Amino acid sequence: xxxxxWKQWAAAGSAAALLFGLGGQSRASDNGxxxxxxxxxxxxxxxxxxxxxxxxxxxxxGDSYIPGALEKLNYFLRDHRTNDVSHYDVKEFxxxxxxxxKLGKPNGTIDVVCGYxxxxxxxxxxxxxxxxxxxxxxxxxxAKAIDIRVPGVATSKLRDIALSLHGGGVGYYPVSQFVHVxxxxxxxxxxxxxxxxxxxxxxxx
Numbered sequence: 001x002x003x004x005x006w007k008q009w010a011a012a013g014s015a016a017a018l019l020f021g022l023g024g025q026s027r028a029s030d031n032g033x034x035x036x037x038x039x040x041x042x043x044x045x046x047x048x049x050x051x052x053x054x055x056x057x058x059x060x061x062g063d064s065y066i067p068g069a070l071e072k073l074n075y076f077l078r079d080h081r082t083n084d085v086s087h088y089d090v091k092e093f094x095x096x097x098x099x100x101x102k103l104g105k106p107n108g109t110i111d112v113v114c115g116y117x118x119x120x121x122x123x124x125x126x127x128x129x130x131x132x133x134x135x136x137x138x139x140x141x142x143a144k145a146i147d148i149r150v151p152g153v154a155t156s157k158l159r160d161i162a163l164s165l166h167g168g169g170v171g172y173y174p175v176s177q178f179v180h181v182x183x184x185x186x187x188x189x190x191x192x193x194x195x196x197x198x199x200x201x202x203x204x205x
Contacts, residue, residue: 039062039064042058042061042093042094043107044056044059044073044093045107045110047110047111048077048080049112050114053076054109055073055076057069057073059073060093070087070088070093076115077115077116079118081121082120082121086116089143091168092181092182095162096148099162099165102165103153103158110148110149110150111149112146117138118141133192139169139182144168144184145169147178147180147181148179148180149177155174155177159172162179163188166186167183168182169187169189170187171188171191172189172190172191173192174190175192175193176192
């Protein structure tokens, strides 16, 4: 019995390793083959700058979202400080897909600076400086926001593309060199540096 349990545990561990990878250079993929029917395949190529993980995944085919792919995305975008996982609003993934399409880089990689953020992590970041650029009621805590970079694309251009989609909030962070995109209310702000578009706010949403 003990040997059987050990073999079952080892098999489960191997499956987890295949799903999420091991170590900082891990790569997970999902081609959406399990989804019946046909339609446009919506794919994202993501690299997390804090965990080192990479995810290439088809998360939607036509109008159907792939449950297993969403699960992988939620894990990939977990709070990297606490490892807590949330359930992302699928419109956020569609927004990222639209950003890359409008950039003319449908197969390009998105560098993820920050995904889901627990209330604890949010307060931790807010407490690091008198003016932190972190909102008290951040959309990150609702799993509706991601901070991103796209290699080879200027932060200002990435901001302009995101703004043109009118998909939600767009925050421009020229000093830290990333753009916040969320699927909350449509709004815009800039934090740090100059060249902001629209009004300037002191807190990241």
